[in-house]
Amino acid sequence: MKPKVLFVTERWIxxxxxxxxxxxxxxxxxxxxxxxxxxxxxxxxxxxxxxxTHDEIQSAIELAILxxxxxxRPDLIVVTHLLPxxxxxxxxxxxxxxxxxxxxxxxxxxxxPDVIREAERFRPHVSFSVVTCHxxxxxxxxxxxxxxxxxxxx
Numbered sequence: 001m002k003p004k005v006l007f008v009t010e011r012w013i014x015x016x017x018x019x020x021x022x023x024x025x026x027x028x029x030x031x032x033x034x035x036x037x038x039x040x041x042x043x044x045x046x047x048x049x050x051x052x053t054h055d056e057i058q059s060a061i062e063l064a065i066l067x068x069x070x071x072x073r074p075d076l077i078v079v080t081h082l083l084p085x086x087x088x089x090x091x092x093x094x095x096x097x098x099x100x101x102x103x104x105x106x107x108x109x110x111x112x113p114d115v116i117r118e119a120e121r122f123r124p125h126v127s128f129s130v131v132t133c134h135x136x137x138x139x140x141x142x143x144x145x146x147x148x149x150x151x152x153x154x
Contacts, residue, residue, distance in 0.1 A: 004039040005032060006074035006102075008065060015046035024080050027153040028107065041072045062094050069100060077104045079126075081115070096125040103127040109153070111137035123147050 007029050013019035032038045048060045069077070079095060095104045104126040108119050111134045119129050120142060128147055131138045135150040142148060 002036075002038050003075040004041060004072060006041045006043060006065075006068055006072060006077045007080070008043045008045060008077060009080040010046045011044035012046055022080075023153075028078065028080065041068060041074055043068050058091055062091070065094075069102065074102060077102050078107060079104060080107045081109050092122040092125045094125075095122060097127050105130060107132065108138075109133055111141075113141050116141035119148075 007024070009024045009028070010022045011017075011025075013022055029040055029042065033040050043065055045061050048057060048064060068074075077095075077100065093099070095106075097104055106119060106122050106126050106129040108115055108129060108131045111131050116131075116138050119131075119138075123129065123142070123144060128149060130149045130151045132151060132153045138148055138150075139145050
């Protein structure tokens with residue numbers, strides 16, 4: 001039986017539909033779909049950005065993700081780089097494996113200090129994190145190197 005993976009990602013670069021589609025479709029979602037090693041379920045968090053206040057955005061995103069989890073029962077949740085949403089919707093506690101009862105993997109496409117600081121906010125709540133840009137740079141900024149895996153984008 002193939003694993004079912006829920007991708008929580010952006011549809012547009014920087015969440016702006018005036019930009020190109022996000023590369024996550026080609027770099028993460030596409031390879032899993034095309035190789036046939038798993039079933040893909042998608043949730044684009046930037047499609048919920050039309051809510052005005054932080055609480056509305058957070059609530060809409062969390063309810064929609066919970067709905068996808070309940071409907072599709074994924075085996076793994078992969079959440080991509082949420083730094084642009086840090087002040088609007090990225091609540092680390094929501095992604096807790098204990099809350100969702102599913103392993104959660106965060107993917108970070110940069111290893112710069114500000115990105116790894118954001119990754120560290122999520123570290124206690126998610127199963128593991130993957131960094132894609134450099135094999136060791138993130139190790140300078142984390143308190144728990146065992147939590148991170150290096151995996152270049154396909």
